[in-house]
Amino acid sequence: MNSISVRALLVRGMLAGLIAGAFALAVAYFLGESHVDAAIALEEAHSHDHGGGEELVSRTMQATGGLATGVLVFGVAVGGIAALVFCYALGRIGDFGPRATAALIAGAALLAVYIVPFLKYPANPPAVGDPDTIGERTALFFLMVALSVLLAVAAVIIGRRLAPRLGNWNATVAAAAGFVLLIGLAYAFLPSFDEVGKDFPAGLLWEFRLSTLAVQVTLWSVFGVVFGYLTERLLTPSALAATSRTASAVN
Amino acid sequence: MAQSAVPATGTSAIAPISAKAIAPWAVFFGILMLVLLYFVGAEQGATALISGEGVHEWVHDGRHLLGFPCH
Numbered sequence: 001m002n003s004i005s006v007r008a009l010l011v012r013g014m015l016a017g018l019i020a021g022a023f024a025l026a027v028a029y030f031l032g033e034s035h036v037d038a039a040i041a042l043e044e045a046h047s048h049d050h051g052g053g054e055e056l057v058s059r060t061m062q063a064t065g066g067l068a069t070g071v072l073v074f075g076v077a078v079g080g081i082a083a084l085v086f087c088y089a090l091g092r093i094g095d096f097g098p099r100a101t102a103a104l105i106a107g108a109a110l111l112a113v114y115i116v117p118f119l120k121y122p123a124n125p126p127a128v129g130d131p132d133t134i135g136e137r138t139a140l141f142f143l144m145v146a147l148s149v150l151l152a153v154a155a156v157i158i159g160r161r162l163a164p165r166l167g168n169w170n171a172t173v174a175a176a177a178g179f180v181l182l183i184g185l186a187y188a189f190l191p192s193f194d195e196v197g198k199d200f201p202a203g204l205l206w207e208f209r210l211s212t213l214a215v216q217v218t219l220w221s222v223f224g225v226v227f228g229y230l231t232e233r234l235l236t237p238s239a240l241a242a243t244s245r246t247a248s249a250v251n
Numbered sequence: 252m253a254q255s256a257v258p259a260t261g262t263s264a265i266a267p268i269s270a271k272a273i274a275p276w277a278v279f280f281g282i283l284m285l286v287l288l289y290f291v292g293a294e295q296g297a298t299a300l301i302s303g304e305g306v307h308e309w310v311h312d313g314r315h316l317l318g319f320p321c322h
């Protein structure tokens with residue numbers, strides 16, 4: 001294993017992220033956009049000073065090219081980061097092959113990067129959220145993401161340390177319990193925001209939040225499967241022996 | 252390396268990649284990826300490196316549907 005394989009894994013991570021982003025984009029467009037449109041319609045019905053009439057980017061462009069840019073760049077970026085995590089985790093988190101390691105990282109990323117922060121600071125549609133608190137909400141959202149990721153990494157390290165004494169199962173349960181406890185404390189002590197207008201439909205808010213969850217579940221599931229397939233083909237000795245010509249082409 | 256390793260290793264026990272080999276890639280690409288995430292998720296929201304609202308408006312729907320605080 002040398003730096004060439006890091007490069008090969010990074011390229012595959014970004015490629016898998018792009019493919020996952022394309023699937024997530026389809027979910028965002030077909031499930032999410034109608035809720036964004038409905039929320040914007042409510043926003044414009046209530047406030048007349050939004051944007052001052054002149055649109056910088058048209059709604060059609062925001063919902064197609066803009067959405068695609070956002071979701072695909074996000075996919076490539078998180079795919080690259082996940083690939084770097086994979087490079088370090090492979091062979092260090094237990095007796096898992098490349099495909100299982102990729103699946104575990106994708107699942108852990110979905111949980112730590114999205115679901116845990118989402119339960120405290122859920123996604124908001126347009127018209128929900130006070131513009132005056134955007135600084136505070138942004139800072140706390142990224143703090144929650146950072147805290148969740150750091151605690152997840154710490155849980156994995158502590159779980160690995162405890163494994164020889166407690167056994168794999170008990171060590172994993174203990175580390176997970178510690179993670180849940182500390183995240184619970186963060187939930188309890190970090191400030192919350194309740195900025196949903198009284199006349200904003202609860203059904204629309206729920207549907208919008210579910211669709212953002214569907215986007216992330218799609219992104220990380222597809223990433224885990226595609227990246228797992230690519231890394232298994234790249235790294236398993238049997239695959240290398242079977243196709244020595246492609247292996248030499250990679251190097 | 253590869254030729255001698257293939258028959259010796261069984262189906263399990265993958266050798267970890269050394270941290271030294273990963274570090275330069277992690278630093279350069281890790282920061283690059285975080286910059287990309289910043290522009291998708293936060294630029295011209297709470298903070299702005301570029302004046303105006305072009306970036307914010309362009310990725311507006313993506314930002315909402317990816318779960319970032321938008322405005």
